[in-house]
Amino acid sequence: MNAGFVIRMARREARASARRLLLLTAAITAGVAALVAINSFTDDLRLSVQQQARSLLGADLAISSQKEFSPSVRALLDTLGQTGLAQVTTFSAMAYTLGGSGARLVQVSGVTGSYPFYGEIVTQPDSAWRMLSRGPNTIVDPSLLGALGAQVGDSLAIGSARFVITGTVTRMPGDVGMRSALGPRVFIPGRYIPSTGLLAFGARVQREAFIRLAVGQEAQPIADRYREPLRAENARIRTVAESQQNLDNALGRLGRYLGLVALIALLLGGLGVASATHVFVRQKAETIAVLRCLGATAGDVFAIYVAQAAMMGLLGSLLGAAIGLGVQQVLPSVIASMLPFDVSSAPSWPAVAVGIGTGVWVAVVFALLPLLSARRIPPLAALRQDYEPETRSREPLRAPVLVLLAASVLGLSVLQAGSLRAGAGFAAGIGLSVGGLALAAWGLIRAVGRWFPHRWPYVWRQGLANLRRPANQTMAVVLSLGFGAFLLATLFLAQYNLLEELRLTGGPLRPNLIFFDIQPEQVEPVTRDIRAAGYPASAPVPIVPMRIQSIRGRPVAAIAADTAVRARQRRGGGGWALRREYRSTYRDTVVASEKVIAGRWWRPATSRTGAVPVSIEADVAADLGVHVGDEIVWDVQGVPVATRVANLRDVDWARFEPNFFAVFATGALERAPRSYVILTHTSDAAARGRLQRALAERYANVTSFDIAVVQEAVERLVSRVVLAIRFMALFSLATGAVVLAGAVSTSRYQRLRESALLKTLGASRRQVVQVVLAEYIALGLLASAAALVLAIGAGWALAHFLFEITFRLPLGQVAGLIAGTALLAVCIGAWGSIEVMRRTPLEVLRET
């Protein structure tokens, strides 16, 4: 092979076919732009996390616990915190303004010391944070002001204390915006916590101590040294590096998954390259035959066009990378609202290099298969244009090229997904959907041939015949249009099903207002008050906080130290399940949201001897490694309670009902310290607010939760995530449009000639247009129907396996999507045919 000649020919050929090759280039551009944008942005995020790491934690070290710090922990804090020590005590409470009408569940944080040591809590007005500790002041999330109709300067009631709202928090390092939507944050000076009178009731309290180390003191050795002793005291120690690592992992996942959506655009572009190359090779057949006559080998010819594909891929990728860096500037406004810190934007050269490399690779690999046929064009074709080689032997390189193609798609997916499993699943999904669409296109071509509607009017017959003529565009259009529609429909179905599930769980008769932390003596008056206001009140559900003391006779600490459990812990299971606080209930009946999957439910008994039967939720049981029949001893606030696992349950957590990891048989916990939950329902949001307010005033410790608020928050989160995905999916659409335009324009010549002939033979312009429309209506309907079937499959799989919810199909909207896609196809066909209508037959026939 003669490399110099190959490169020169590739360049000369490219120069003259620029317009056609431009399509090849453009097909790659959008995908590379998407990849570079998202990967460069992810690098930005990581860099920002790195730069802002200390302010994310606000200190060098943090020690947290759900319990009051023990004397030994406090002694440790005194030692470590000599340079700087601050404490934040957080608990849930109802807050309401004296003048307003509603009440809202909030997260109250009592701050002592000069937290944060690093970074800044930005407030409105600026001085509010500094002035907080000067008196009974409070700084709140802006969303709370909106919810309560309050403003800065108003008086806020929390328990039995009253605070003056002196400002709002506009930005807090390390805090994800979503948290505040569920329970708005309220900051108060720590010394006023006792005056609320709320901690006396045994409510859940999170205590965090923030430590600033002296210059030169290393945080990590301290954390490593005290981690185990602190764990024994139910406290957890975190360093800046660790919280940075956590955030970094989370951001990496976000980036990688959005990157996968970008990869779809690139792979779709690859399909475009393949289809354009296929047509290109047909058009170049004569040139190739002449080159062969002049002494070029099949290998030379193949190399010329592979080199050309690489050049076009490089050009497209360079352009894509430039666009991607531009898009990167836009991404923060799409994604940053989900992020707990500021993002500074700078091009990431590794991301650019990877993007360009991937683009060139995709262009070449997808061009290889159609280019193989260039090897098969015989020199004799230069003498006889109708010549077809009579030996249809198998191309020996076909199988290796197919393997290379599949390996490339898999490899790129795995690299982008960051895991073999996710990457392989993604590649398989892409393969299945492309395969499904290709099968549909192939089926259409076959079906038109097999059952040709000979009795239909002429324009329809001609239009349908076009679907299977030589060098038809059926495959290219169905793939590009279908894949775009498939992506959109799948996204839509996923979003619809997630939100619908929430809407239904909050349906008209389900409870939508929950009161909890009700003390035993408050159950009766609270129930009476709810009923007096005209609303139903459910039977009170008792809740008893407890921890696990031992399983099968082994203390939790010993189990946790096991190497096996440690391994599981690293995967995110075991340790937490062993140490967490369980809020359990007792009853003798199974409720609607539960299903026993192993063992049997117990019979109610008036008196019991021996271990108490207990039912454990299946996932937690797996984390704990317990089975039916195992013995668990619980530490119920100092009192050991022996139980035996009677059965395991599946719980439908999506239902807003009091659900539990552990349910005890009656008779064992009735005298334990406990609180109650009562549910009620009213469809009137204002009435819910009034009821919350009335009970908050009367029973300061009773908190309440409006499900509609949760729903709104989740809907906001879902729509933000969907927005981000949709934004990335836009690139796939852009690519799809390019591929479509390519298909239309490559068939343009054929179409021009054909319609000129039709006109010469006496067809009216109207008839010629109808022929085109018939073809595109068939293509559009097929592409959208095939896409829809695939999207329903994908949507069902997502709902069933990932979200674990019932799949629902919104028929009306789905029909609209089909019609829209078909209409798009017709518009594109019509656009491609404008020239057909404008030019006279003679003009066209003379030209070709």
Add this chain to the structure above:
Amino acid sequence: MLHCESLTKTYASGGRELTVVKNISFSLEAGGFLAIVGPSGSGKTTLLGLLAGLDRPTSGSVTLDGDALDRLSEDARARIRGEKVGFVFQSFQLIPTLTALENVQVPLELRGMHGSERAGELLERVGLGGRGHHYPAQLSGGEQQRVALARAFSNRPKVLFADEPTGNLDARTGSTVVDLMGELNRDLGTTLVLVTHDPDLAGRARRTIRLADGAIVADSAPA
């Protein structure tokens, strides 16, 4: 220079066998000028293709300058085409994406030479010295065929094959092209094999083979 023995080519067409070239044998000496004539469908072009090594015969053999083409691989035949054979086509077959000069350069570049100088000389020789940077579409039919001639001679071929070289040209232009071919044949000693309908053109050849139904029916100088 060129020798074929019992050359037969059969195509499978629409389920039945079609023998296009039947048992043809002849020899042509170096520097010879052969015209192959016959009605449409008589197998002229197929015979030309087989002689030039563009396809493999079903049976029989072709020897070109000592190389048995029927026994060589496709790539080896490509090399021989590049070194020893030149082509002129009825429809010129210039590569539309290359300039006139680049078209002439191709065979030279395939052999690893740059060749723009020699290509320029050849264009000069066919009277197109100033048109080297024009694309085929910017040239008239006669001019295109002259570029094709320059290309065919660029690698100093032993044998030049021409398929209806004047078929797409008017009489006067055609005559100019044929004159040029004769001149090159004389000056360089190139063996010429051409397929034609045109009795005038055939008349200028030193030997004529007439085909009908794939077989030789007349040969002006029997081997």
